[in-house]
Amino acid sequence: MTVKRSAGLLVFRTSGGGPEVLIAHMGGPMWAKRDAGAWSVPKGEYEPGETAEAAARREFVEELGLPAPDGDKVPLGETRQANGKIVTVWAVEGDLDPAAVVPGTFTMEWPRGSGVEREFPEVDRVAWFTPEEAAHRLVAGQRVFLDRLEQYLRER
Structure with missing residues (x-):
């Protein structure tokens, strides 16, 4: 069984x-x-064949419809989520307006078993939060990236 891998940018x-x-x-x-x-x-x-960093930048554009910030990328490492997927994340300093986001879409059968394919946004809203506010909102397996970012910010 091949382990699925994801990469992302935490702005x-x-x-x-x-x-x-x-x-x-x-x-x-x-x-x-x-x-x-x-x-x-x-x-x-x-x-x-695709590097994690290239995937992180590509996925940012695909999910948010905006270019990824050009700042220095701070490696936050990787973690294994509960579903077994390994996620690699970089932090990058930047600023963007959540109202400017134009999310990509995906198609799935909904309701399940109906035979009807529907299109949905990959993300339905984007927002800025303090790390404390973000912690309970994030998928549990990604919360470690907030801790790593806070450590980086304390040390810089």
Whole structure:
């Protein structure tokens, strides 16, 4: 069995009030009524031959419809999520307006078993949060990236 791998970019900004991170609420009917644990770092799967960093930049554009920030990428490492997928993330400092996001879409059968294919946004909203606010919203397996970002910010 091949392990699925994803890569993403955790965009952050700092202000007088401290750091904020940009995370995305997952789109589609399965996540529509959830908040806690229903947000993610913009990320996606990559294939052999594609570097994780290239996939992270590509997926940012595909999911948010905006170019990835050009700042220095801070490696936050990888983690294995509960579903077994290995996720690699870089932090990058930048600022963007969530209202400018034009999410990509995916198609799935909905309702399940109906035979009807419907299109849904990959993400249905994007917002800035403090790391503390983001922690309970993020998928549990990605919360480690907030800790690693905070450690980096303390040390820089």
